[in-house]
Amino acid sequence: MGAGSGTEEPTLPVASVARRLGVAPSTLRTWDRRYGLGPSRHTDGRHRRYGSSDIGRLELMQRALLSGASTAEAARYALEQMPRSGPPQPEERAEPREAGAVDDGHEVRSRLARRLSTAALAMDVGAVQRMLADTIAELGVLPAWTGVIEPVLSALGARWRGASAGAEVEYLLAECVFAALVRATPVLDEPRNTRPVLLGCVPEERDTMPMYALAASLAGRRVGAQLFGVPLPAEVLAVAVRRSAPAAVVLWAHRRGVADTRLFARVSRGRQRSRLFACGPGWDPAGLPDKVELLTDLPSAADRIEHVLVGGRR
Template sequence: MMGEALTAGAVARRLGVAVTTLRTWHQRYGLGPSRHVPGQHRRYTAEDLDRLEVMRRLTAQGVAPAEAAAWAKRVPVPLDSAPAADPGWAAAAAEIEPDGAASDGASPDGAAGDGAAPGGNTRDGGGHAIPVGRAGPTARGLARAAMRLDGPAQRDLLEMVVQRRGVVRAWDEVIMPVLIGIGERYAATLRYIEVEHLLSRSVTEVLSGVSRPPAGTSPRILLAAADEEQHTLPLEALAAALAENGVPTRLLGARVPPASLSDAIERTGPAAVLLWSQTPHTGNAAQLERLLHGPHRPLLVAAAGPGWVKDTLPAEVSLFGDLQEAIAALTAAATQ
């Protein structure tokens, strides 16, 4: 980090932007030099440079300047340690399948723009864009970063949107549109599995960073993927959203055999159990029947995901169609 204040020209050279851009950011958004010596022009401090670097990075990724500036102003520490930056829950079906087959999903009508903004990576992953519909500039920025296989940029944007909007809005407004768009690109080209994998990893890392309730709080909610089900991102989003509400959970992850799930219920005695199924192949209602007739039946047995067929589920099973519905029901069960 620099030890002395810098002029506008020096800062522009460090950031790779024009001096006129710095003036615009100062006049419109208040991101100007803060050090003042009588009789001299104001100079940029180390903290000013950190905030401007956040501004440059986010705008290069497609975030609207006003939103990027609002985030940059909240960075009080050196950049190296500072965070940068309604399709419905069932729309997770648009993710690329582990075996290379893409599920059907929604059909957004927009697209993330080709290429990168000045100061960013100049390659966009092969000249193809990820469609994100009307999801907004943050989703478009995430789509560009995903196409570039730019993991740090993806995490910066995801951290920003989770902290500013919360998990549910981040999932609905940013993450899901991009996942759906990648699924559409795969369906059209049979490519971009690597794009989905890296984005999924970034989403997992950011969601796992959401603060959890104190360790002494015993979880009464058990979340698991159905037998042979490999998709877990929706469950990770649910666990993070519940954590924001102060509700701890146990998340068993992918491909939980019925016998293992029964063992977990016997040892932990949860008030509610939710099983996620992404595809009809894993949405076997017998798994839920087993929970209802086991020796340690939870107060709430629930299913979520597009793999379940409502008419085949036992009447006692709650089927959740969106994230908010699941959060409300599980929160209520945890407090009984």
């Protein structure tokens, strides 16, 4: 027990906490010195003791470490989930700012990306879901996608690609992102466009998530879209276009090897003419037919589609 009355919260010395967590006392002292994950209580003899919240943070850190996070990532995750009271801890301490200075957009995106990455590495589904919802609410769908979500997905994919262990982090995050984008897509009772824009992916394309982000952004502008998130065979896509008679068709391709420009001839047959757009880095601009317009990125794609269909924002 700590010094003082019997009503005080029980505390433990470093040796007891080390045994409880299965680590060396020197490891706890290092985590305290480097990351601020140390005890917050002192006895009269100035021996520092761990309270329940201190131990809770260490248990969160250990869980993140076991899930594959680095020590710094695990410490940051623990402090984000259970913030300490009082002044910033060693590696949390911010650089002094000039009076009136504010965080720029890059700093905000970097902070949100770090928090999302550490939550994903800890396999904490609840924290990932909250982070995605907060990021989309704070930045908007497409800024959240381009500045935070897609970079984190790419970084985790590169980190674990080809490894038998760790890929589950990427899959978990992808599932949470898919759900978050669907939730961020309002159902439109009265869209501004009378005919929808059809959003699809070229056959064999595996990276389909950007179309969900684009659909959510368009719905936020009250532009109705018909989304096929699963890549359709060319003949099925052509039938879908004929039956829905969209005002525009947007075909996404991330990889050059799967983007076939002949697909546009397949979907443009029939009486109903639609504006045709090729979206994504997989398209070769030089090989596109004259009637197909290239959309290089999602923000410009959302602006251009809105302008073509309804004449711009209201």
